[in-house]
Amino acid sequence: xxxxxxxxxxxxxxxxxxxxxxxxxxxxxxxxxxxxxxxxxxxxxxxxxxxxxxxxxxxxxxxxxxxxxxxxxxxxxxxxxxxxxxxxxxxxxxxxxxxxxxxxxxxxxxxxxxxxxxxxxxxxxxxxxxxxxxxxxxxxxxxxxxxxxxxxxxxxxxxxxxxxxxxxxxxxxxxxxxxxxxxxxxxxxxxxxxxxxxxxxxxxxxxxxxxxxxxxxxxxxxxxxxxxxxxxxxxxxxxxxxxxxxxxxxxxxxxxxxxxxxxxxxxxxxxxxxxxxx
Numbered sequence: 410x411x412x413x414x415x416x417x418x419x420x421x422x423x424x425x426x427x428x429x430x431x432x433x434x435x436x437x438x439x440x441x442x443x444x445x446x447x448x449x450x451x452x453x454x455x456x457x458x459x460x461x462x463x464x465x466x467x468x469x470x471x472x473x474x475x476x477x478x479x480x481x482x483x484x485x486x487x488x489x490x491x492x493x494x495x496x497x498x499x500x501x502x503x504x505x506x507x508x509x510x511x512x513x514x515x516x517x518x519x520x521x522x523x524x525x526x527x528x529x530x531x532x533x534x535x536x537x538x539x540x541x542x543x544x545x546x547x548x549x550x551x552x553x554x555x556x557x558x559x560x561x562x563x564x565x566x567x568x569x570x571x572x573x574x575x576x577x578x579x580x581x582x583x584x585x586x587x588x589x590x591x592x593x594x595x596x597x598x599x600x601x602x603x604x605x606x607x608x609x610x611x612x613x614x615x616x617x618x619x620x621x622x623x624x625x626x627x628x629x630x631x632x633x634x635x636x637x638x639x640x641x642x643x644x645x646x647x648x649x650x651x652x653x654x655x656x657x658x659x660x661x662x663x664x665x666x667x668x669x670x671x672x673x674x675x676x677x678x679x680x681x682x683x684x685x686x687x
Contacts (some may be wrong), residue, residue, distance in 0.1 A: 541682035564591030
């Protein structure tokens with residue numbers, strides 16, 4: 410794959426929360442792919458081919474007078490983004506049993522040691538949604554199960570599912586960088602039971618899974634929940650994240666219309682990760 414040019418936006422945000430989380434959600438909805446959280450705000454990345462100077466007019470929080478948000482932008486190649494990520498990335502520990510780290514970090518003494526390099530992909534464990542989805546998976550009995558990781562990003566959720574004993578795991582993402590990156594991370598973690606595919610919910614067909622994981626933005630989830638329900642085996646589990654506490658009602662209503670019942674949720678800085686059962 411040839412080196413892709415990205416546009417990097419550096420946002421300074423005051424006060425930092427909840428504005429940074431809202432900003433990332435709104436930017437993600439218009440095509441921004443990756444984010445790095447910083448002490449003064451966030452860095453946000455979008456492929457140059459998908460970018461226009463006018464697109465930020467759709468970002469409502471930039472007009473919210475309760476927050477002060479300034480920004481500047483520049484072109485950056487993917488290899489330079491990786492260098493920036495490496496200089497800022499610290500290992501993430503989830504509970505007592507799981508660590509998400511880079512190859513250059515020291516190997517920890519935990520049962521689930523996940524080694525990730527992101528390559529412009531979302532899902533290192535730093536963001537609340539990824540962290541909470543890892544928490545959900547750590548609670549599951551994955552032994553012998555079939556799992557779908559929809560919108561897999563770096564593949565971190567699929568990898569933990571495989572490490573916990575899932576025997577058949579599909580990891581799907583529409584973005585070519587995520588497809589390539591998940592493939593690399595799956596090989597890096599020796600998870601031969603994971604099949605990485607590029608595409609969207611149209612790839613699902615009549616496949617059946619015991620567990621479906623989807624950490625995507627709210628609008629895509631609402632559109633795809635019927636497809637997920639159709640692919641779940643009886644008593645199958647659906648783990649959803651990528652939205653706020655205030656959105657639980659509308660997401661649960663959509664799940665309810667597909668015979669999925671709310672079971673529990675985690676909450677972190679107003680983001681949620683919700684578990685449903687068929």
